[in-house]
Amino acid sequence: MFKQSATKLLELNEEKVKEWLESFDAVITDCDGVLWVYGDVIPGSVDVMNRFKDIGKKIFFCTNNSTKTRKELLTKSKNMGFNITEDEVISTANSLAAYLKARNFNKKAYVIGSEGITKELDAVGIDHNKVGPEHMPGSLLQYLSNNFELEEDIGAVLVGFDEYFSFPKMTKAASYLSRPECLFIATNTDERFPMPNMVVPGTGSFVRAIETCAERKATVIGKPNVAMCDHLINNGTVVPERTLMIGDRCNTDILLGYNCGFQTLLVGSGIHQLNDVDSWKASNDPELHKLIPDVYLPKLGDLLAYM
Numbered sequence: 001m002f003k004q005s006a007t008k009l010l011e012l013n014e015e016k017v018k019e020w021l022e023s024f025d026a027v028i029t030d031c032d033g034v035l036w037v038y039g040d041v042i043p044g045s046v047d048v049m050n051r052f053k054d055i056g057k058k059i060f061f062c063t064n065n066s067t068k069t070r071k072e073l074l075t076k077s078k079n080m081g082f083n084i085t086e087d088e089v090i091s092t093a094n095s096l097a098a099y100l101k102a103r104n105f106n107k108k109a110y111v112i113g114s115e116g117i118t119k120e121l122d123a124v125g126i127d128h129n130k131v132g133p134e135h136m137p138g139s140l141l142q143y144l145s146n147n148f149e150l151e152e153d154i155g156a157v158l159v160g161f162d163e164y165f166s167f168p169k170m171t172k173a174a175s176y177l178s179r180p181e182c183l184f185i186a187t188n189t190d191e192r193f194p195m196p197n198m199v200v201p202g203t204g205s206f207v208r209a210i211e212t213c214a215e216r217k218a219t220v221i222g223k224p225n226v227a228m229c230d231h232l233i234n235n236g237t238v239v240p241e242r243t244l245m246i247g248d249r250c251n252t253d254i255l256l257g258y259n260c261g262f263q264t265l266l267v268g269s270g271i272h273q274l275n276d277v278d279s280w281k282a283s284n285d286p287e288l289h290k291l292i293p294d295v296y297l298p299k300l301g302d303l304l305a306y307m
Contacts, residue, residue, distance in 0.1 A: 044301015
């Protein structure tokens with residue numbers, strides 16, 4: 001309807017906004033930066049998402065956050081007041097486990113990440129290391145001489161968000177990845193988190209570091225990979241042109257929408273803003289044009305007045 005025009009919805013008349021609202025039957029939304037920031041609900045987001053469901057639209061929460069299982073994300077969402085079910089939550093940790101299970105993976109995984117990943121691996125019977133701190137005692141020479149050990153049965157290196165990311169973990173990951181048969185899979189490549197007054201490195205920072213020293217590229221499971229949503233398309237749950245993707249980050253959320261053929265809405269409550277979009281519009285790079293959303297709102301709650 002407004003294909004890749006970054007149309008400001010608040011500058012349209014009410015009739016036009018309502019016409020746009022009727023152009024989709026399903027809503028897939030990012031979480032951090034759209035619905036909440038860390039543990040704080042963004043004003044109006046609960047009301048808008050619940051209203052979508054009340055008027056008969058299918059809703060799905062789709063997150064690159066690998067630190068929580070689907071059940072844990074469901075609990076967080078419900079505690080905030082969202083009317084959502086576990087089947088309506090799409091997470092990278094769950095998608096990663098499903099990806100390995102579908103390929104009959106039967107070795108052990110080396111996980112750089114959190115229990116969000118390992119719990120999902122446990123649920124499908126995949127063995128893994130214990131996550132958490134992995135310190136380097138003493139100097140690098142002491143570590144490599146006395147403490148560095150590799151396991152023989154590691155068949156995959158899995159990278160998600162890890163607040164204990166360290167030199168030993170990077171060394172082990174790159175060493176395992178020197179084995180050609182070892183899989184290299186990342187939950188996402190988000191550069192950083194939308195936090196006020198600070199920059200918090202995201203999973204992409206760790207993935208890029210390991211890619212550099214391993215001299216290998218990771219297979220990325222999360223947004224913007226269509227693997228996150230292709231089950232919804234393939235089983236007929238959503239029709240791409242009648243589906244809206246909402247996000248705050250254009251190189252993951254909006255690009256996922258582009259890749260899947262969804263309509264897209266950028267909200268300004270997280271990472272990317274209209275000045276970013278304007279720079280992509282002015283560029284001659286067709287890859288950057290894929291990041292331009294159809295429509296824009298300062299925050300999702302601004303939509304409530306039209307519903």
